Amino acid sequence: MASLTASHFAPRNSYVSSHGSETTENFGQIGLRSQSMTHSGLRSLNMVDKLQFKTQAFARKSVKKAYATGNDTSGKIVCLQGGMTVVFVATEVAPWSKTGGLGDVLGGLPPAMAARGHRVMTISPRFDQYKDAWDTCVVAQIPVGDRVETVRYFHCYKRGVDRVFVDHPMFLAKVWGKTGSKIYGPAAGEDFQDNQLRFSLFCLAALEAPRVLSLNSSKHFSGPYGEDVVFVANDWHTGLLPCYLKSMYQSRGIYMTAKVAFCIHNIAYQGRFSFSDFPLLNLPDEYKSSFDFMDGYNKPVKGRKINWLKAGILEAHRVLTVSPYYAQELVSGVEKGVELDNYLRTTGITGIVNGMDIQEWNPATDKYLSTKYEITTVLSAKPLLKEELQAEVGLPVDRDIPVIGFIGRLEEQKGSDILAAAIPMLVKNNVQIIVLGTGKKYMEKQIAELEKKYPDKVRGVAKFNVPLAHMIIAGADFMMIPSRFEPCGLIQLHAMRYGTVCIVSSTGGLVDTVKEGYTGFHMGAFNVECDVVDQADVAAIVETAGRALAVYGTAAFKEMIKNCMSQDLSWKGPARLWENILLNLNVIGSKAGIEGEEIAPLAKENVATP
């Protein structure tokens, strides 16, 4: 049965169908070398020892926790009572890089952790010449494949967080800008052929950063982060991180108490590659079993594969995901666990619902809105914003027509194909529908065709357009979220903060965050098979939207708007839960934080590394 396999999903990227000639040659060389070795574990160690991670500019010293007895830039000893040293590692971090919710989480959770008194760093690739991130002049030489690459670290300090960016041509020259899907491949749905090398390099550069960067932007912390670090690795691109921590560092007496928490934002993207690629990863043979994976699919090769996400799950010290209900779904069986359910049942998995960035998404200050509002003014502001939205997308301007919005990647997960199938019936109501999303070409076409067919009722905008996303979230009356599965979902959080009532399928974080009849409407769980548009799901959209439209404009509807807006959807609560989990990893010196504001009050903006 076709289910939520990675093969259904556009990049982020699970499959690589072929390798470029450069990469293939490298494989050949490593393969040959390993044949002449009896212990490939030895081979890997020898290689690392020979190549060494060479770091210039800073001598490596084992430092005590900076927060305990650190020197600030003026040379004074500073002391904080609590805290942990936390390093988040991910391929996206908003606002510097973002193709979806992963970037949002890396943008919002770290400042909330910093506000609780922890020393927090994020590390992501430098995909563009970020104007606020300065060159630290620190370089590290990293073994990747069968060669050594030099990376350079860039840095800025924002909202209490050290934002570190790894600079290497495999990131910047390839992507050159905030070009969404080009983070993972030349176009939506395609991988870069060297993605394994790119993310292997990234994981090692991330492991090196806390030891070699001496960061002094914070009044309370200074010097290198040292070795008593909790790493938070995110999604399959960082699945190698716990493996390298053990095989390349702890085996040499470094990072002995460091731990890795591994967070799954979407199990549909697993990083499945040919099994013969394993030597490329420079890992000892004993790690093979953690990667070993069989599936029935032919991409990128038939049969036996390596699976980066599986290795991340098995080698990390703790596995998390982004909502409690999704955690339950992941262990419920092969379909929702996308063939990793049995491993997750063994390791266990904890769900913490995401917060949202209440600075970027704040109707009272939103720079993309001409009319700002809050809970007391929402009822008069929304009709004005709706009219502006209608004018912006070229629909008839009429504040009395209810507007349903959809924002998201156009692919099976998000159910945009199910929505497209429902639209011919939905438009029989007095309603306008605005779809904003990019993704699979046939789905973009589907939406464009519906727009042609119903010019006064439907608009499809196939762009990644942040200002328009804000206008839809504020100006629409309802947000439609018909996901086949949704690990957490941020759209519904944004919508509720803006008093926009959600119509959601009953999956993942949508179950945890939207309450039927109180803050939204539930459509029930959808069929997770991606190859079919189930008519029962189409009917559920039509029936539930009908139910929602019937409430539109009534006192009950106004009550729902207020219910939505009066919730605390910030990162404050989730950060507390994250802290508990990370404390339980027992990294030496870890202490509980303080009850801080979500946005670190001590943060200095735009402070570059000296």
Ligand SMILES: Nc1ncnc2c1ncn2[C@@H]1O[C@H](COP(=O)(O)OP(=O)(O)O[C@H]2O[C@H](CO)[C@@H](O)[C@H](O)[C@H]2O)[C@@H](O)[C@H]1O
């Ligand atoms: N065309 C467009 N123009 C402008 N902005 C656009 C856009 N398309 C999407 N966005 C923005 O991208 C974000 C998408 O958030 P989702 O939670 O839907 O993320 P996604 O499925 O990528 O992430 C995965 O990770 C997150 C984080 O853990 C989980 O919440 C989620 O369930 C999981 O699938 C939102 O901020 C949205 O506004």
